Amino acid sequence: MVESHLFVTMGNILHLRCDAWLAPTDEELNIEPGWTAALAGLSDAVNLSADPSFRQGKSFAAAALNWPETDPLPVFTSVPVKGVQSADDLRPRIAAFLREAARAVSAMPLRRTADTRRVPLIALPFFGTAAGGGDLQRGEIMRAILGAIVRELPTLGCDVVLVLRDEAAFALAQDIRRTNVANYWSQLSEEHLDQAKSLAKQAKKGRLVPFLGAGVSVTAGAPSWDGLLDSLAESVGLDPRMAEQFRKLNPLDQANILQALFESSPTNAEDPTESFGSLVSTFVRVERYGLAPTLLANLPSDGAITLNYDSLFERASADSGRSRSVIPHDPTNAYDDTGSRWLLKLHGSVSQPDSIVLTRDDYLGFNANREALSALVKAHLMTHHLLFVGFGLKDDHFHEIVHDVRRAMPNDRDRPASLGTVLTLNTDPLQELAWKDKLSFISMEHPKLEDSARTLEIFLDALTCFSTASHFYFLAPKYEGGLNGKERQLRREILKLKTLPAAVGDSSVVAVIDEMLRTLGWSKDDSYDGEL
Helix, strand or coil, X not given: CCCCCEEEEECCHHHECCCEEEEEEECCCCCCHHHHHHCCXXXXXXXXXXXXXXXXXXXXXXXXXXXXXXXXXXXXXXXXXXXXXXXXXXXXXXXXXXXXXXXXXXXXXXXXXXXXXXXXXXXXXXXXXXXXXXXXXXXXXXXXXXXXXXXXXXXXXXXXXXXXXXXXXXXXXXXXXXXXXXXXXXXXXXXXXXXXXXXXHHHHCCCEEEEECHHXXXXXXXXXXXXXXXXHXXXXXXXXXXXXXXXXXXXXXXXXXXXXXXXXXXXXXXXXXXXXXXXXXHHHCCCCECHHHHHHHCCCCCEEEECCCCCHHHHHHHHCCCCCEEECCCCCCCCCCCCCCEEEECCCXXXXXXXXXXXXXXXXXXXXXXXXXXXXXXXXXXXXXXXXXXXXXXXXXXHHHHHHHHHHCCCHHHCCCCCEEEEECCCCHHHHHHCCXXXXXXXXXXCCECCHHHXXXXXXXXXXXXXXXXXXXXXXXXXHHHCCHHHHHHHHHXXXXXXXXXXXXXXXXXXXXXXXXXXXXXXXXXXXXXXX
């Protein structure tokens, strides 16, 4: 049986590509309106799926019956009908969910992520902390959930992802995992762990900038470059007798031919408003993101760059509470509160099909139209450390950018040891030789793990965890139960500083102390009466 792994991310569980997920309910089959409003059919499904044992409180989990095979499977899991009295109430329910989800997934004739993950993925939210009644003891519940998952992992045969919406919960979960590396990253080699920690140091300084290639989107079911061209060829009616010769051409030339076939087709003549870019968008538009986009979205990085057309990373960023402005500016972008965070989409976006760069003609016209975008990438190559994920390094435009950057830093003393780090699925000595003194390479090949793509996800999980510098949970009023005795005492002493303004008046130090308290999770809207 595969050695399972526990991932932790900030996101939206209904937007995540997984096999099964925990749908909270109770013995009376109540489901919060937020869940039912977001997912049609959930109320009917729980009434159909809950057997007498579940309704009597004798069993705690039931997989949905007759659920569409194309969608992640809800596994209804009950909180105590009278509410959570202690974290101990949730441990058997978490275990029941994990076992039922693993059973249901193993019984599926075709797993929902079979085309992208060899190991099934089951997801759960911060269970029992809202309508479940455990809202006042979130720290204890977090420790109970993580402990219950770790105990069940050896027998599951599935990976598990805890999907959080609360920054304090995310910070606490990562802090707990960092204190017991053996429990949470036993599958990674010491070398991989050291490499993840080294990159995390760059991230915490704000110097790490993710550069996303097509491999990141493939984890969510989006096509690879070759897969996209094959789909387009079938759509425009490329003569099958020409297929072998067609595939020998440069991909840019393949795209040019496909565009010409599209524009000359009778269907397109009937609807001249339909563009080739719109056709491309239909194949790359994916709604649910995989683990790679959401883990990368959780990195503490203001900037990110991608060659991908899809909007998976934007959606994952918004769900993690780190919305980004899209460059070039997309007037249809619905993500607000972006602050200084941005995403540069070098080759266009599905939201603006005519902006898509795919054919040789598109590439030849790129520099004339997007010099400012290239300049932004060059600046970050010179001042930051780029992390290339799912990127094949074959893009001609990228080669031109790196060449210009190296030419701008002619003296060895001015050049960084590496312009960036490339995370690759397989070791490629020739590729490494070609990029010597320009880029560093970390291969995801691992003697214990046959699936390099999954190793990459586990590596990104470690990187995200060790990059998380937030201690937002420390002063948050619902998380004291997650602290040990010494931490609780320190918490009480620090909270005494909230009375400082009254004691010192308008001193400039008040703003500094106030910012420190907020960084640790305190809010003026929170009540701490009786705690000190």
